[in-house]
Every structure is written in structure tokens, then in C-alpha cells.
Amino acid sequence: MTTNSSEQRSNSFHFAWDWPSRFTILLFGATLGLLATSWAYLISISEGRSSIFSKETLNRTNAFVNELLGVRSDSWSHANWSELVGLASDTIAMSVIASVMAGTAALAIIPLATRKSSHVSRGVVSRIAFAMARFSFIFTRAVPELLWALIIIFVISPGILAGAVALAIHNFGVIGRLGADTIEDLDDAPITALRSSGASSTQRYFTGVLPLAARQLVTFQLYRWEVIIRTTAVVGFVAASGIGYQLRLDMSLFRYAEVGQLLLAYLVIVWVIDLLSVMVRRSIR
Amino acid sequence: MNKDGLSALKSIGIALVSPDLSASNLNTVVGAAWTTITYAVASLSLAILFGLPLGIIASGTLVPNRKIGLPLSVLTRAFLGLTRSIHELVWALLLVIALGLSPAAGVIAIAVPYSGIIGRIFAERLQDVPEQQVVSLQSSGAHGFKLMALGRIPSVLPDTISYLFYRFECAIRTASVLSFVGLGGIGFQVHIALSDLRFETVATLLYALIILILSIDVISGSVRKRLLK
Numbered sequence: 001m002t003t004n005s006s007e008q009r010s011n012s013f014h015f016a017w018d019w020p021s022r023f024t025i026l027l028f029g030a031t032l033g034l035l036a037t038s039w040a041y042l043i044s045i046s047e048g049r050s051s052i053f054s055k056e057t058l059n060r061t062n063a064f065v066n067e068l069l070g071v072r073s074d075s076w077s078h079a080n081w082s083e084l085v086g087l088a089s090d091t092i093a094m095s096v097i098a099s100v101m102a103g104t105a106a107l108a109i110i111p112l113a114t115r116k117s118s119h120v121s122r123g124v125v126s127r128i129a130f131a132m133a134r135f136s137f138i139f140t141r142a143v144p145e146l147l148w149a150l151i152i153i154f155v156i157s158p159g160i161l162a163g164a165v166a167l168a169i170h171n172f173g174v175i176g177r178l179g180a181d182t183i184e185d186l187d188d189a190p191i192t193a194l195r196s197s198g199a200s201s202t203q204r205y206f207t208g209v210l211p212l213a214a215r216q217l218v219t220f221q222l223y224r225w226e227v228i229i230r231t232t233a234v235v236g237f238v239a240a241s242g243i244g245y246q247l248r249l250d251m252s253l254f255r256y257a258e259v260g261q262l263l264l265a266y267l268v269i270v271w272v273i274d275l276l277s278v279m280v281r282r283s284i285r
Numbered sequence: 286m287n288k289d290g291l292s293a294l295k296s297i298g299i300a301l302v303s304p305d306l307s308a309s310n311l312n313t314v315v316g317a318a319w320t321t322i323t324y325a326v327a328s329l330s331l332a333i334l335f336g337l338p339l340g341i342i343a344s345g346t347l348v349p350n351r352k353i354g355l356p357l358s359v360l361t362r363a364f365l366g367l368t369r370s371i372h373e374l375v376w377a378l379l380l381v382i383a384l385g386l387s388p389a390a391g392v393i394a395i396a397v398p399y400s401g402i403i404g405r406i407f408a409e410r411l412q413d414v415p416e417q418q419v420v421s422l423q424s425s426g427a428h429g430f431k432l433m434a435l436g437r438i439p440s441v442l443p444d445t446i447s448y449l450f451y452r453f454e455c456a457i458r459t460a461s462v463l464s465f466v467g468l469g470g471i472g473f474q475v476h477i478a479l480s481d482l483r484f485e486t487v488a489t490l491l492y493a494l495i496i497l498i499l500s501i502d503v504i505s506g507s508v509r510k511r512l513l514k
Contacts, residue, residue: 038326
């Protein structure tokens, strides 16, 4: 005990230790409980399935990776590269349409999704509009792109457009929420100045709020485009277009060398878009 | 537009305002939601376990010797970048073939890209810690692990925790569509209900997802408020 305290004195760091609050204990306990029950549940439903730590799994993984990389088949050598370019351009088209739709729709709804008196008038109508706008964001954001795609194909025939609409619906919610939070956090002073010089709420939005938030909004839009391009491949599973569809087809036909090619094309697109997005963001900074 | 697109849209709209709230359906929905939560929790815990240490290495702030630290950090960054570039469900497709159709494949599929994202964000936060915050610790003799544990990590912890809540939200969404590779959860039930054209059941499942996401939002908000106090 004495050595301990002398050690503490010789050490110049000092910890201000408080007992954790009831809230912290509750949160910590809940997290641990959730962790334990989740793992226990997943392990219980895994019983009877083949173990992932077996010799058989190792062999299968090895064979799969070899085929994926084109080691044991010659299909990489006479690949249909022009077809690959077509699929890639479909995928990029889908992501661009989705970003533009999501961004435009979000931009139209964002002004309704704020309660700040410097931005909007505080009538009953604007309160209802606020609630509806926020609900539309949470509703579209909570449902992932793929579930939207499953539902959308009942309305729009599978294809680039169906995939783009599914991506757009989810990302509308994400961009809308981020954008609405951004304009709520803006500095009030310039907008209040516009208001006191008699600008209407529409005029304040276009001449005050939008220019102040523009850079941040463009950044969000680009960031979402990076996310969308990754997801496009997956939405293609359902929307029957682009790299995703071909990926799923080749996968179910056990053509793993082609799968490897598609993955390579996918990675190239993702990296190029990331690079583009970084360049644009640097230039507007 | 589909041939019956408009009428489908109409019945989906009607279903959204009249979700199926019968006891037997609610039972299924709660079960599916629970499966989705367990996948999200398990995979996020794995991702944190791998992502945070990798993030510390990638930040390059742990090893003062630049000859070792810099290549190590660049390599780790490249590795994190590769895991992140491939979408969770593409990982899932690959892992199901490699490991067989077991919950483990789903958990690992989400954990791999999420480690990449968590690692990158953590690394960026660690690098952004203002130098004057750690200089005083350094001058009192702390270096290496001590400096990391007592200086940098505590100062990025509140932000990181609220980011992890956001990741949990994403994990719930991703876990809900693991049905695409044949695993259970909310997406699986949506699949079944859609193929029977039971839109009311689909609506209930979507609302369950919204309730899950909203409650994470609320908990995360209150934790954030307390952390920043």
C-alpha cells in the first residue's frame, strides 16, 4: 500500500478518478449483456453446421482463392474485357443517377427540416413540415438500399433505374439528415441580419443558408457518392444490372475466375472514384 | 416502369399505413429483429477488437522512430483501405463460399470492412490530437504506450464512442440484409413476405427497423451529451 502511494507520488501524472455515474454503469452493463447474449445466440444457431476451423474449410478456402485469382484456370487470359467495361459503365451510371437524385431531393427538403427561427418562420405549417421532413429522413435512412431495391422492383422493372432509385431513397435520408444538422449548426448572425433587413424565409434560404452551408453539403454529397459506388455492386444483385448482377450470376455458376475479374474491376472503380472525390474536396477546401 | 407498377405502388402505400400488427406476426418480427441485432453486435465487437489496435498502428503516433513507424503505418493503411473497398455483402458472398453457410461467415463479412473503417477513423482522430495536449505528458517522461494510453486515447474517446454508435446503426442495417447470402434476420422475413405479396408484413418489418435505428439514435444522443459535459 505504501509502495503504491509512493509510486503514485513519484509519477507526475495525476488521475482524477470519480466513481462512474449510474448512467455509465447501466450503459456498460447493458453493453456487456448484449455482447454475451448475442455471441451465445449466434454460437447456438451455428451448432450442427460445419466448423470454420476445420481442415475441410481450409482446403475449400484454398481452392476458392486459387480459382478467384485465376491460378488454376485459364479464363483470365481470354477474358471479355469489353463486356467488363460495359458492366462498369452501367455501374458508374447507376451511382451517378442515384447521387444526383438523392442530392436534389434532399436539397429540396432540407429547408423544411430546421426549427431555427433565423432560418424559417415558426408557424403551425412549418412545424408540421418540420415533423414530416424529419420523419421522411429517418424512414428512408433506416431501411438499407437493398431492402428498398427489393420493394422498388415491384414498381420499376429491374434495371439501372430501379437500382438508382433504391440507392437514391436511402441516401436521400442520409444526406438530408446530415444537411439539416449542418444548417442547424450554422452561425445565426448573417442570417438574422438578412431577416432584419426584410428578407423572406425563401430569400434567406437562397442567399444566406445555402451559400454558408454549400461547401459542407458538397462534401457530404461526395462522401455519399463514394459509399454509393461501393453499394451499387450489391444493389445490382437485385436490380439485375451492372457488376453486381454479373457477380451474382458468375458466383452461382461457380465461375470463380470471372468473379475474380469482376472484383478487380470493382476495386478499380472504387479507387478511381475515391481519388476523384478526394481531389474535388481538396480543391474546394 | 413495371406493367403493374402503379397498382403495386398503391398497395405498398396502403400497406405502409396499415402494417400487420397481429400477435403471430409481431412474434416473427421480434425474432427477426433479435437475430439482426445479434449479428450487428457480434460483428461490431470483432471490428472494434481489430480496428482500434490497427488504427493506433496506422496513425503512426505510437512508434517515435520514423524508420520503423512510417512504413508500418503506410502498410497498415493500405491493408485497412483494401478491407474497406469491398462492400460487406460482397465479402459475405465470398466468405459463404469459402467458409460455408454459417453465421460465422456473416459476422466476419461485416467485421472485415468495419475494422477498416473504424481503424481509419481512429487513426485520423489520433493524428488530429493537438500536440500541446501531449507535450506536457511527454515532458513529464511519458512515451510510447503510456503516452498513447494516458494522452492521445482519452482525448479522442468521446468522439470515437459516438462514432461507434453510428457504426452500430450501420451494422444493424447491414445485418438486416444478410439474407442475400442466405442468413436470417429482418431481410430474410422481408424476402419471404414480398414473395407472398404480403406488403402489410413488410411494412411491420420496416417499422421494426426504424424503431431499432431511432432508439440507437436516442441512446447515442444522450451518451454524447453526457460525454461532452
